Amino acid sequence: MERRNFFKITSLAGGGLLLSTYLPLACTTTKESAFDWEPNFFIRIGSDNTVTFICSQSELGQGTSTGLAMVAADELGASMDTLKIEFGQGSAERYGNLQDTGGSNGLRIVWSSLREAMATTRELLIAAAAQKWQIDTDECYCEDGFIHRKNDEEKLAFGDVLDIASTLSAPREIKLKEFGDFKYIGKPIKGPKTRMAVNGTTPYSINMKLPNMLYAAIERCPVWKGSLSSFDASEALKVPGVVEVLEVEPTEVQATDYRGGVRPGVAVLATSTWAAFEGKKALKIEWEMGINGLKSSQDVQKELEDDYKTNSKANVDLQNATALFEGGRKVFSAAYDSPHQANACMEPLNATAYHRGHKVEVWAGTQSPQLTRDRIAELTELPLAAITVNNQPSGGAFGRRYFCDYVEEAVILSEKVRVPVKVTWSREDTFLTSKYHPICKDYWQASLDTNNFPTAIKYRGSISRPGGYRCYPYSVPIAFYDYLKYKDDWLLPRASWRSVYAHPWGLGMECFMDELAHNAQEDPLQFRIKLLENAKIVEQKALPWVGDDFYPEKLKNTLEMVAEKSNWGKKSEGIYQGVSAISYNTSYCSMVADISMTNNQVKVHKVTAVIDCGLAVNPSQVKAQIEGSILWGLSATLKDAITVEHGHVQQSNYDTYDLMRISDAPEIDVHIVESTDTPSGTGEVGVPGVAPAVLNAVYAATGKRIRQLPIRSSLLQSTDS
Amino acid sequence: MKNLKINGQLLQVNADDNMPLLWALRDVMDMTGTKYGCGKGLCGACTVHIDGEAVRSCITPIGALEGKEITTIEGAEGNPILQTVQEAWYHADVPQCGYCQSGQMMSAAALLSKNSDPNDEAINMAMNGNLCRCGTYTRIRKAIKNAADSLDQNNN
Ligand code: FES
Numbered sequence A: 001m002e003r004r005n006f007f008k009i010t011s012l013a014g015g016g017l018l019l020s021t022y023l024p025l026a027c028t029t030t031k032e033s034a035f036d037w038e039p040n041f042f043i044r045i046g047s048d049n050t051v052t053f054i055c056s057q058s059e060l061g062q063g064t065s066t067g068l069a070m071v072a073a074d075e076l077g078a079s080m081d082t083l084k085i086e087f088g089q090g091s092a093e094r095y096g097n098l099q100d101t102g103g104s105n106g107l108r109i110v111w112s113s114l115r116e117a118m119a120t121t122r123e124l125l126i127a128a129a130a131q132k133w134q135i136d137t138d139e140c141y142c143e144d145g146f147i148h149r150k151n152d153e154e155k156l157a158f159g160d161v162l163d164i165a166s167t168l169s170a171p172r173e174i175k176l177k178e179f180g181d182f183k184y185i186g187k188p189i190k191g192p193k194t195r196m197a198v199n200g201t202t203p204y205s206i207n208m209k210l211p212n213m214l215y216a217a218i219e220r221c222p223v224w225k226g227s228l229s230s231f232d233a234s235e236a237l238k239v240p241g242v243v244e245v246l247e248v249e250p251t252e253v254q255a256t257d258y259r260g261g262v263r264p265g266v267a268v269l270a271t272s273t274w275a276a277f278e279g280k281k282a283l284k285i286e287w288e289m290g291i292n293g294l295k296s297s298q299d300v301q302k303e304l305e306d307d308y309k310t311n312s313k314a315n316v317d318l319q320n321a322t323a324l325f326e327g328g329r330k331v332f333s334a335a336y337d338s339p340h341q342a343n344a345c346m347e348p349l350n351a352t353a354y355h356r357g358h359k360v361e362v363w364a365g366t367q368s369p370q371l372t373r374d375r376i377a378e379l380t381e382l383p384l385a386a387i388t389v390n391n392q393p394s395g396g397a398f399g400r401r402y403f404c405d406y407v408e409e410a411v412i413l414s415e416k417v418r419v420p421v422k423v424t425w426s427r428e429d430t431f432l433t434s435k436y437h438p439i440c441k442d443y444w445q446a447s448l449d450t451n452n453f454p455t456a457i458k459y460r461g462s463i464s465r466p467g468g469y470r471c472y473p474y475s476v477p478i479a480f481y482d483y484l485k486y487k488d489d490w491l492l493p494r495a496s497w498r499s500v501y502a503h504p505w506g507l508g509m510e511c512f513m514d515e516l517a518h519n520a521q522e523d524p525l526q527f528r529i530k531l532l533e534n535a536k537i538v539e540q541k542a543l544p545w546v547g548d549d550f551y552p553e554k555l556k557n558t559l560e561m562v563a564e565k566s567n568w569g570k571k572s573e574g575i576y577q578g579v580s581a582i583s584y585n586t587s588y589c590s591m592v593a594d595i596s597m598t599n600n601q602v603k604v605h606k607v608t609a610v611i612d613c614g615l616a617v618n619p620s621q622v623k624a625q626i627e628g629s630i631l632w633g634l635s636a637t638l639k640d641a642i643t644v645e646h647g648h649v650q651q652s653n654y655d656t657y658d659l660m661r662i663s664d665a666p667e668i669d670v671h672i673v674e675s676t677d678t679p680s681g682t683g684e685v686g687v688p689g690v691a692p693a694v695l696n697a698v699y700a701a702t703g704k705r706i707r708q709l710p711i712r713s714s715l716l717q718s719t720d721s
Numbered sequence B: 001m002k003n004l005k006i007n008g009q010l011l012q013v014n015a016d017d018n019m020p021l022l023w024a025l026r027d028v029m030d031m032t033g034t035k036y037g038c039g040k041g042l043c044g045a046c047t048v049h050i051d052g053e054a055v056r057s058c059i060t061p062i063g064a065l066e067g068k069e070i071t072t073i074e075g076a077e078g079n080p081i082l083q084t085v086q087e088a089w090y091h092a093d094v095p096q097c098g099y100c101q102s103g104q105m106m107s108a109a110a111l112l113s114k115n116s117d118p119n120d121e122a123i124n125m126a127m128n129g130n131l132c133r134c135g136t137y138t139r140i141r142k143a144i145k146n147a148a149d150s151l152d153q154n155n156n
């Protein structure tokens, strides 16, 4: 039967999806003998009663698929116990342009449209059942995957009414359920995702195997913007299992830097991953290192410092912040350094592509199925309709999988050999030749009143301002200064990294607030609360970039709660505390770190966090996101960083780029603020506050102010406060 | 060609003796529960049991494995401790992306088979070689303790 779109989903200028019912007939398909009803692109109901939720957003481990499935099941009246989950292919036609997952947006952006679609489906099922029973629709309700008759035992399975439901017109008005009617939302439900992970059966793209598929490994140019001079494949071709050795031509980084940026390389195609890796080791390659071959991390740092000296013009000045620095006021300044970082997702980057000449299909764990699809169409010069992007669950992504260079590589190779090709990055590749969170140096200045409280702030971030994120420190007027624009030929190419620029922004802002508090001889936590007491709601829509409004009351509430939960100020001998407070999109998170110091080594004993993320759809997952964010932040604070010598990254595996391990992990205590506001993101708001909370605790313990990451014991020896 | 005993079954593996068990499992035997994370014994994602010991399969060539008992996450059915660990993992809602978790559970099961009541120190020792970028460590610790409790109950 012909596929028809029941709902037309249009993205609105202000964000959000418009779901209009523009065809009277629902879409039905006959697959083999079973009859499937797809009233919209989120759900498929089979005559055998299988209810399949099609998750439009990417599952990266943050639990979006479970959270959205819970929303769908609740609004529809389906059962989570039997609900199946599939992932939607990248498609703007189906999901509007809001499918790509970044900035912790998964739940936030489909919340309303998903609920409307499910409520409509529910009403159609009820109408169909009512017709069958010849009663009024008011007499029926959906629950647990059945349509029930009120005050009666009788019920019909969804599958029993599809013949009628699929012929009905959508109701003109739909009613969304009240919060009190939800059965799953708000509960710590585990979805199929958890079961698969426990059984080891999650279908990551690294597991892909297709008939005739070749396994590829690529030796990439070790210096960004270098080029391939020559290579000798003779030894590689002798390795058992190696089938072919091919050059990979680089692709330019595009204006939006999520696209392109494939490095020049030499690919070994083989009959197993291991044979490809072995063949790669046997390659002999001459590279032309280019200008970056002479540069190291310190050169970039110096570039940032020099640029600060010569180029300092306010480009956004909110509430006349600059003027508030005039008239001989006291000024307090500090600068904070953070290094290049790697995402180091546990599943190394990989993608499988099959280029058949007239069409291309790829399988990849990606945060950006739509952007990737567009990019492949551009790269192969095929129409968008010829490109299929199957979005697999990712073994961690954290921003890196928004960038599609690793998918491009598989497409480039499959185009040459016309069989399916799976490119697997070795762990070394993911450290040595990837894309990275950029090195930053952020300058903060405050003009002070007679009580040493800030009246205005000047902020000069490096490389970028904190984008669309909340960037209004405690509602104090702020001027943003010109920053050094990220350039494609920089020492290392850029990738997003969990919380992106909110990490350097949060590091600076929350350490700076601490410095200001001490300067004003105030308790750092109370100082923040005092600032927020006088703060106004800031409508960020007025800012020159899209942001969410800032509600000081919410941030203040998380601070007050964290003070209580962490026993702020009442710690035992030898334990020191540091605090931070972050807002990111429409979420708020305050945290307190408890540390001790031995021989200039920092030990983090406990982190207490309070998060306001609107309605917590799945509290267990919300807590998991904050726990994970805290460990992420601690790795960046206490463990390793990416450094570059003569263009070459110095860290190649987990021995030189260590992460927090179980013995390092502190006790973590997360509290969620009760709220019925629209759910906001949780994946990133927990990251930016971690480093400052720890650094502020280090100051409390030692009186030494560390302004750079990661903390090294040498810094503690040499730094004077 | 090697005859390997994997999860209680004798299987013919058509691969070079030098091929690490990890890749033989994943690419040759289509058993993808065991994961590649670092290839150097640094992350634990590839952990399997060989004669009951937790071993990093990424640095263990298949040539040396004939006559040994290999257990992977796919072999949980025949391994009550591993099964208990899986259930404890599920109930503590441990996995985030899940990629490291096969290795985590294999390490935990090996620990519990030797130490039925591991304290924090013992957990640190046994689990420190297993990285989790998603940061699930607090739940892993809890799940191991819960698994120890339920194994204890089953034995009483
Ligand atoms: S893949 Fe074997 S220890 Fe990392």
Ligand code: FES
Pocket (backbone or CB within 6 Å): A061, A346, A395, A396, B095, B096, B097, B098, B099, B100, B101, B131, B132, B133, B134, B135, B136
């Ligand atoms: S759950 Fe993602 S790496 Fe451990």
